[in-house]
Amino acid sequence: MATTTTAPAIEFAAEHDTPIPYMQRTRDYYEALGYAPYRWAHYADVPFTPLARPLAQSRVGLITTAAPFQPEAGDQGPGAVYNAGAKFYKVYSVPMDSTPDLRISHVGYDRAHTTAEDINAYLPLARLREAAAAGRVGSLAARLHGAPTNRSHRTTLEVDVIELLDRCRQDAIDAAILVPS
Amino acid sequence: MSLAARHLEANGISTVIMGCAKDIVEHCGVPRFLFSDFPLGNSAGKPFDVPSQVQTLELALRVLERAPGPRTTVQSPLRWNDDARWKLDYNDLSKLSPEKIAERKKEFEAVKNIAKGKREGV
Numbered sequence: 001m002a003t004t005t006t007a008p009a010i011e012f013a014a015e016h017d018t019p020i021p022y023m024q025r026t027r028d029y030y031e032a033l034g035y036a037p038y039r040w041a042h043y044a045d046v047p048f049t050p051l052a053r054p055l056a057q058s059r060v061g062l063i064t065t066a067a068p069f070q071p072e073a074g075d076q077g078p079g080a081v082y083n084a085g086a087k088f089y090k091v092y093s094v095p096m097d098s099t100p101d102l103r104i105s106h107v108g109y110d111r112a113h114t115t116a117e118d119i120n121a122y123l124p125l126a127r128l129r130e131a132a133a134a135g136r137v138g139s140l141a142a143r144l145h146g147a148p149t150n151r152s153h154r155t156t157l158e159v160d161v162i163e164l165l166d167r168c169r170q171d172a173i174d175a176a177i178l179v180p181s
Numbered sequence: 182m183s184l185a186a187r188h189l190e191a192n193g194i195s196t197v198i199m200g201c202a203k204d205i206v207e208h209c210g211v212p213r214f215l216f217s218d219f220p221l222g223n224s225a226g227k228p229f230d231v232p233s234q235v236q237t238l239e240l241a242l243r244v245l246e247r248a249p250g251p252r253t254t255v256q257s258p259l260r261w262n263d264d265a266r267w268k269l270d271y272n273d274l275s276k277l278s279p280e281k282i283a284e285r286k287k288e289f290e291a292v293k294n295i296a297k298g299k300r301e302g303v
Contacts, residue, residue: 004276017265019203019256033286041184046251047191048211055246065182084296109222113267120226124199127225127238135240141265147185151296161188168194169255175195175245177238179224180182180202 041153051175058174060132061141063164064123065149065180067101068092076105078117085175091163092146096125100144104181107149143172147178183209192249192295197245199224199237207254214254219261221271233259258284 027037051058067075073086083105094100102123103115120126124164125144132140150156168176182245186196188211197213200206201221210274217224217237220221226234237257244255270276277285 007231016269019216020268020271021204022202022271023204023208023219023284025272026248026270028274029271030255032282033289040195040205040210043187043210046212047187048212048248048251049190049193050194051195051246052244055242062186063182082292084292085299087296087299089300099234107222110220110271112270113220113261114222114228116222120225120231120234121228122225124234124238124241127234130224130235131238137238140186143236150300153184153189156184164185165188165192165194167197168189169192169265173194175197176186176189177197177241178182178186179199180206181222 015064015179053174055137055175056130056135057138059139059141059172060128060137061171061173061176062123062125062144063098063103063176063178064144065107065147066104066123067106068094069101071098076103079111079115080105082106082108087149089147089148089150090145091160091167092161093143093167094146096129096142096144100125101145102107104115107181109181114179122179124177139174141168143167143171148179162169175179183211186211194201195245197248199241203254203256207252210252212251212253213244213246213248214252215257216254217257217259219259223261227261241293 029095067086067088070086074083076086078082086106104122131137145164148160190196197215198206198211200217200222201217201219203216209255226237240257
């Protein structure tokens with residue numbers, strides 16, 4: 001063949017363009033600060049309950065780690081530095097048809113690249129109401145629930161998740177959407 | 182949050198997690214997970230971008246409906262930014278001097294004490 005052809009360049013994504021390895025970064029970071037490694041929850045077995053009925057006939061609940069705004073607890077506004085004083089330690093519930101003022105200054109969201117200005121980026125309440133109004137989901141629970149972000153797995157497992165299940169049963173939901181922030 | 186999903190699921194309530202920390206959620210092991218490759222704090226879509234929020238919730242609902250079994254992760258096709266360099270910044274030690282690290286440690290201790298005081302106050 002007299003002509004030469006050049007193969008098209010192969011363009012892979014950048015090597016760093018993967019989900020952030022949070023566990024490794026966090027381990028390295030706190031090790032550099034002089035702390036023992038944190039142990040994340042880890043299980044070999046995972047439960048599974050298929051949806052009992054079509055979503056359009058199901059009642060759906062919502063669980064968030066966002067915290068109710070506490071006027072006395074310091075800066076919780078967009079871009080606030082990490083504010084442990086705004087944490088909460090008990091499961092709370094607010095009506096699903098309210099417009100709750102829930103913030104995320106008490107958790108380690110990515111302050112370099114986002115500011116938590118729009119509640120809809122971390123709480124899909126407005127979008128979920130629209131989905132219910134459109135018939136995409138059958139109905140919503142009467143209330144949404146807040147899950148504490150404890151550092152103690154024991155408290156989470158022995159107190160918080162039990163309380164959340166109780167409340168979800170009272171709400172008679174078929175399914176729950178859980179949104180950590 | 183992963184622990185709550187597992188507990189609800191084990192007791193007959195179907196769950197889906199919407200989140201941005203893929204490794205942590207999958208390490209725990211959850212029934213269904215809609216992963217958005219966004220900075221932490223944007224589990225429900227991009228700020229002030231309603232279509233992205235609608236799409237993110239719709240994907241989560243589809244995962245809820247159609248996951249064939251536990252540990253089903255679906256990754257949203259949405260991109261935070263065409264340039265992925267934002268992913269390099271989170272807790273990036275190479276950008277911190279020893280002085281800065283000492284400062285961070287002091288801040289962390291202060292935060293821990295505030296949380297401890299609050300926890301014990303309830």
